[in-house]
Amino acid sequence: FGQLIRHIYPASKIILIFRHPVPRIYSRFVSRTARDQKLKKATAEDFHNMVVQGVKIYNDCFRQYSIRRCAYNSTLRTLTRISLYEGMYPVYMADWLRVWPKENILFLRTEDYGADIKGTFEKIYNFLDLKSPSATEWLKIVEKEKGNSGDEHYKRLGSMWPATVKILEDF
Numbered sequence: 001f002g003q004l005i006r007h008i009y010p011a012s013k014i015i016l017i018f019r020h021p022v023p024r025i026y027s028r029f030v031s032r033t034a035r036d037q038k039l040k041k042a043t044a045e046d047f048h049n050m051v052v053q054g055v056k057i058y059n060d061c062f063r064q065y066s067i068r069r070c071a072y073n074s075t076l077r078t079l080t081r082i083s084l085y086e087g088m089y090p091v092y093m094a095d096w097l098r099v100w101p102k103e104n105i106l107f108l109r110t111e112d113y114g115a116d117i118k119g120t121f122e123k124i125y126n127f128l129d130l131k132s133p134s135a136t137e138w139l140k141i142v143e144k145e146k147g148n149s150g151d152e153h154y155k156r157l158g159s160m161w162p163a164t165v166k167i168l169e170d171f
């Protein structure tokens with residue numbers, strides 16, 4: 001897909017924003033519990049068990065095949081029931097860098113955005129060679145109400161277990 005975009009728009013610029021993979025996967029799980037009937041009553045323990053199972057499945061794959069092959073394996077995505085593959089950022093970043101020159105890609109982290117919204121947007125405006133917003137426009141951007149927090153679902157599930165965090169960090 002990236003090759004097609006690059007072929008049609010060779011000077012295009014890509015902005016990729018990454019969230020730390022450990023809280024990202026739990027957030028994804030929490031949001032799925034709100035939408036997926038099979039997961040409506042899921043718990044942090046259920047998540048932990050899915051992580052243990054998913055990490056085992058991927059580690060078995062890594063022993064036989066490349067990380068890239070396993071990251072793109074749709075069968076593994078279905079078997080694991082959680083989105084471990086989405087946090088395999090180095091695989092996907094390498095693929096993007098094979099298609100685009102590094103100067104055409106802006107890599108951002110959601111943690112940096114959360115800590116410094118204006119600074120992050122300044123990077124984006126500079127990268128895209130856009131005029132910086134006026135002071136009034138900056139206020140609208142920076143003070144915009146946060147959406148999609150999922151707080152009520154986190155309250156029901158509770159925090160991710162420390163043992164789960166460790167497994168994911170080691171993965």
